[in-house]
Amino acid sequence: MHGWIVYNGHLKSPKFLDYAELIQEAAQQKGISMTIYPNHELLSTMSGEGMSITGADTAEHPDFVIFGDKDILLARQLESMGIPVYNSADAIxxxxxxxxxxxxxxxxxxxIPETILGPKIFIKTDELHLTHLINEGVKLGFPLIIKEAYGSFGEQVYLVHTKEEMMNKLRSIHNRPFLLQQFISAxxxxxxxxxxxxxxxxxxxxxxxxxxxxxxxxxxxxxxxxxxxxxxxxxxxxxxxxxxxxxxxxxxxxxxxxxxxxxxxxxxxQIRNIYECTGINVAEKMMVHVMKQHSKKGGEGI
Structure with a gap:
């Protein structure tokens, strides 16, 4: 078995490469070779003859891919070529x-907390029509949570305590997808x-x-x-x-x-923190699962 691990090479934090290396090490201990690729080294190419991946040393397709990134189109391209991707593009x-x-x-x-999706606005504008949304937000009660739809590690999540705070935050983020959510104060x-x-x-x-x-x-x-x-x-x-x-x-x-x-x-x-906290290597559990899936398919891919 040979797999790829994909991470985002343009994100500066070392935790993303660390995630890939933890998986690579766990795989090696199970006798599985893994190649780590930043997503910018795997280019999706398409033509009238179909789809392919262009990049260094990618002529031979992997048996599977562990996808530690959010490059959804790349994940979908790999799946379209018959390569199992964990997690799937749809789940990502x-x-x-x-x-x-x-x-x-x-x-x-x-x-889940009671949640209201913000309307799609597209552009930055001073002419906001959010009266109905604001009224519904007030019904959720204060403080309440405003979340941008895209965000990680607790970022792009805001706690607002008044109607004025809510309106000010919406004025600043309204051109990005967002939602309002009940705050679980307990x-x-x-x-x-x-x-x-x-x-x-x-x-x-x-x-x-x-x-x-x-x-x-x-x-x-x-x-x-x-x-x-x-x-x-x-x-x-x-x-x-x-x-x-x-x-x-x-x-x-x-x-x-x-x-x-x-x-x-x-x-x-991310699996480094929980490893250091509990001593449990989630990467090892992931590789065991992949091996079981491979075995179920009789070793012919996953």
Whole structure:
């Protein structure tokens, strides 16, 4: 077996290459060779004769691809060539746009904060027609959350406390996809991350912040190992299935009754922090899953 690992080569943080290297090392320990590619070295080309990938040393197709990026068209191109991609392009797209993600979770009637999608506006304008949206936002109550549809690591997420704050934030972001969301105040600065591989929760940690409503480690949060209940595991797996992910991180908040509420499903969940927190190497679990999938197909691809 030989696979590729794709990451975004233009993102400056070393965590993206680190993710790829963790997977490569875990694969090698299982006897699987993996080549790491930044996405800009894999160019999708099309003609009347079909589709292909152009890049250094890409003449031989891999048995599978671990896709640690959000370059959806590249993932779709690989799939169109018959190469299994984890996660699928469809799942990457659903996780990448938070509006799509919440639609899919709501479609399966899974517990999420009450959410209102902002209208698509396209352009930056002073002539905003958001009276109805603002009225609905007020009904959610303050403080409330405003999220840009595209964002990671707790960024592009805003907590607003008044109608004036809400209007000011909408004036600044309205030309980008966004949504309004109920704030789960009982979970202020606290959430649980559950890493799902296939249909199993393989690692979990509690994240908390003493200074921020977001618990993300990237924004200064702390972490400790967490033992989820069977109900929490089941909810995380159902969330993963609703989105269509093979590998993901499911973040849970907790309401005033202590009941879990799905905050987000992250299709490109980083695995270094949870490794350091729990000692569990999620990359190894991912490779075991890939090998099982390969075995089911009789070794002829995955």
């Amino acid at each position: 797209e659903a996780c990448d746009h938070k509006g799509v993600m919440y639609q899919r979770l709501a479609q399966k009637q899974l517990p 979970s202020y600065g606290r959430d649980v991350r559950l890493n799902v591989v296939g249909e199993e929760v393989v690692a979990s940690m509690l994240r908390y912040s003493e200074h921020d409503f977001r618990a993300n480690v990237t924004t200064g949060g702390k972490m400790e190992p967490y033992s989820p209940s069977d109900a929490e595991k089941e909810l995380a797996i159902r969330a993963s299935k609703a989105i269509g992910t093979t590998f993901c991180g499911v973040d849970l908040l907790y309401d005033e009754y202590g009941q879990p509420v799905i905050c987000e499903v992250n299709g490109n969940a």
